[in-house]
Amino acid sequence: MVTVQKRPGGAGVRRLRNTSLQLKIVMAVTGAISVLYLVLHMIGNLKIFLGRSELDTYAEFLRTVGEPALPYSTLLWIIRVVLTVSIVLHIVSATILARRAARARPVRYAATPKTPGSYAARTMRWGGVIILLFIVYHILDLTTGTLNPNGVGGAVYDNVVSDFAPSRWYVTLFYTLAVVAVGFHLRHGIWSALQTLGHSSGARRHAQKVTSTVIAVVLTVGFLAVPFAVTFGLVA
Amino acid sequence: MRLTLKIWRQSDADATGTMVGYQVDDADEDMSFLELLDVLNEKLILSGDEPVAFDHDCREGICGSCSMVINGHPHGPQKATTACQLHLRHFRDGETITIEPWRAAAFPVIKDLVVDRSAFDRIIQAGGYVSVPTGAAPDAHATPVPKVHADRAFTAAACIGCGACVAACPNGSGSLFLGAKITHLGELPQGQPERDGRVVRMVEQHDAEGFGGCTNTGACTVSCPKEIPLDVISQLNHDYIAATSGRGRIA
Numbered sequence: 341m342v343t344v345q346k347r348p349g350g351a352g353v354r355r356l357r358n359t360s361l362q363l364k365i366v367m368a369v370t371g372a373i374s375v376l377y378l379v380l381h382m383i384g385n386l387k388i389f390l391g392r393s394e395l396d397t398y399a400e401f402l403r404t405v406g407e408p409a410l411p412y413s414t415l416l417w418i419i420r421v422v423l424t425v426s427i428v429l430h431i432v433s434a435t436i437l438a439r440r441a442a443r444a445r446p447v448r449y450a451a452t453p454k455t456p457g458s459y460a461a462r463t464m465r466w467g468g469v470i471i472l473l474f475i476v477y478h479i480l481d482l483t484t485g486t487l488n489p490n491g492v493g494g495a496v497y498d499n500v501v502s503d504f505a506p507s508r509w510y511v512t513l514f515y516t517l518a519v520v521a522v523g524f525h526l527r528h529g530i531w532s533a534l535q536t537l538g539h540s541s542g543a544r545r546h547a548q549k550v551t552s553t554v555i556a557v558v559l560t561v562g563f564l565a566v567p568f569a570v571t572f573g574l575v576a
Numbered sequence: 577m578r579l580t581l582k583i584w585r586q587s588d589a590d591a592t593g594t595m596v597g598y599q600v601d602d603a604d605e606d607m608s609f610l611e612l613l614d615v616l617n618e619k620l621i622l623s624g625d626e627p628v629a630f631d632h633d634c635r636e637g638i639c640g641s642c643s644m645v646i647n648g649h650p651h652g653p654q655k656a657t658t659a660c661q662l663h664l665r666h667f668r669d670g671e672t673i674t675i676e677p678w679r680a681a682a683f684p685v686i687k688d689l690v691v692d693r694s695a696f697d698r699i700i701q702a703g704g705y706v707s708v709p710t711g712a713a714p715d716a717h718a719t720p721v722p723k724v725h726a727d728r729a730f731t732a733a734a735c736i737g738c739g740a741c742v743a744a745c746p747n748g749s750g751s752l753f754l755g756a757k758i759t760h761l762g763e764l765p766q767g768q769p770e771r772d773g774r775v776v777r778m779v780e781q782h783d784a785e786g787f788g789g790c791t792n793t794g795a796c797t798v799s800c801p802k803e804i805p806l807d808v809i810s811q812l813n814h815d816y817i818a819a820t821s822g823r824g825r826i827a
Contacts, residue, residue: 359779360749360789361816437747437789444681444748444788450582450595451648451674455746457793462746464791532792535806538814542807 360440361536363433368533370426370433375526375555377423382562388575389565392497399496431472438465460528467521474518481511504570512571516564523560527553577603577664580672581616583628586685589692593685595674605665609652610635610642612664629688637661637801640736643743644689645676650740650799658738658801678743682750682786693739695785696753700737702781703774704757706766719765729763732756734802741796741804747788752796754782755808758815772819779816 384402387395403413455462477487482499485491490502504512530552534540540548569575579600586593600616607615610632617627633641642659646652652662667673675689683691721729735756742750758775761767767774790809797806 359783361779361813362820364789364813365817437791441747441749441788441791444786445679445746446681447679449645449648449676449679450584451645451676453648453653455795457746457795461791461793528792535792535810536790536813538810538812538817540807540810542805545807 358436360437363437364536366429366433367437368536370430371529371533373422373426374430375530377419378522378526378559378563382559385566386562388497388500389569395497395500396494399494427472427475431468434465434468458528460524461532463521463524464528467525470518470521471525474514474521477514478518500566501570501576504567506571506573509571512567515567519560519563522563523556526556526559530555577605577667577669579603579612579664579667579670581612581675582672583675583688584677584685585628585688586677587626587687589684589686593688595676603664605663607664608635608660609644609646609662609664610660629686629690631690632660635660638736640738643678643691643693643738643740645674645678645743647674650678650743651738651801656801656803658736661801678739680739680742680745680748680787682748683739683742691739693737695787696737696739696750698785699750699754699778699781700757703770703777704761706761706764706770708766721764725763729760732759732763732804732808735760735800735804736802738801740799740801742787744795744799745788745790746793746795747791748786749790749796750782750785750787751790751809751812752800752804752806754778755810755812756804759808759811762811762815771815775812775815775819779812 384398387398402416405415460467480486481488481503482496485493485499488499488503489505489508490499492498504515531540531545531549534548534552566575581598581600582595583598584593585596598616600612600619603612603615610630613628613630620627631641631643633639635642637658637660640658642651644651644659646659646662651657651659652666654662654666677683677685677689678691678693680691682695683693686692732755735753737753739750739753741752742748745751757778761774762771792806792809794806797804
């Protein structure tokens with residue numbers, strides 16, 4: 341016979357402000373927005389291979405698009421606000437979920453065999469922290485120009501070339517580590533978002549995992565092409 | 577077979593437990609894992625010691641009572657096998673085997689290897705049922721069920737509620753259990769009237785019990801003795817979004 345008891349204290353259902361599933365849905369949607377941005381960002385970066393004027397003109401276009409109907413930099417600021425809100429929501433949800441997970445599983449097992457689940461799945465949280473630190477550095481480097489050796493507003497090509505100069509190999513190395521972390525994050529994240537939004541199934545799972553991996557690899561290669569091309573002298 | 581067992585011993589819910597080593601010299605490779613514990617317990621009782629408390633009932637792999645983490649694997653390393661159906665032939669002579677209870681805040685240890693899984697019962701109470709007003713039994717063919725739906729419902733209904741998914745999950749999430757129940761009832765015509773309210777209430781109860789959120793690592797399905805597939809969690813998410821996005825009817 342099954343006896344169902346109330347918990348001691350018997351308050352019944354303690355309502356949380358948000359269910360874990362709602363937080364996961366927030367993470368999936370904000371993650372998707374970030375991935376869309378990354379695709380556009382990568383395409384923009386690759387214009388460096390078309391030459392200085394192509395890249396700098398594109399950067400100027402992003403600021404002047406919509407003029408004179410819209411003020412200077414309107415589109416850019418809309419994108420920045422949407423992205424910032426997305427990333428803040430993504431991180432806040434992840435933090436709440438990680439804290440709940442730690443509370444839900446307070447005692448470790450004495451025997452710990454090889455953990456099932458991919459490396460990408462297991463490194464989502466710390467990988468995310470690395471990516472956040474990188475974003476902060478990246479904005480100070482190539483958006484505000486504070487940490488850039490050239491740091492001239494609008495001179496995108498020159499800023500990038502001086503940033504990844506062979507003598508600054510450690511910057512290229514840090515970018516490489518961060519972009520690879522993004523790649524791993526997306527490999528699990530894209531599929532995980534599809535699952536969270538209820539679009540996965542037994543029949544589709546394999547194709548979705550392959551698609552996630554392909555997108556992750558394309559973005560990783562696309563983003564690393566620029567610093568490597570500069571460091572190894574293909575772009576100067 | 578000679579086996580060394582390292583077993584979690586905890587005298588009651590409030591006590592501090594510890595791993596204790598035992599030697600079993602007369603184990604047989606044809607014994608089930610629970611029979612190994614029976615043999616150990618007979619020895620402990622004869623020597624005046626407290627036997628190891630563990631949950632068991634049918635010993636046929638269908639009741640979901642046995643619950644122990646063997647060498648770090650819920651129900652042991654054998655795929656699609658409950659602890660009671662795990663035989664010692666899968667272990668080596670002289671091996672040291674670590675036996676621990678399910679580890680999750682929502683499944684507090686009562687004694688030794690026994691945990692309180694009534695959190696699952698309360699989740700079922702919250703919505704894991706269909707309301708069937710009594711009356712004459714309807715004709716069996718009165719409500720047609722397409723084969724694909726029947727098959728998927730049956731696969732999900734194989735869940736025995738043992739809690740291995742929670743024990744395996746790095747987040748202590750019960751999502752595979754939830755997904756199995758949601759898919760089982762949601763695939764059948766009888767489950768439709770309460771479908772939207774069911775998923776919302778069960779998810780809220782799941783969270784209130786202190787289970788964590790799913791990160792889609794897939795550790796649960798690897799440990800599941802009934803091989804419940806991961807897509808039931810996608811179904812759970814799908815139904816939850818449908819029920820809470822204004823498209824659903826909340827009972």
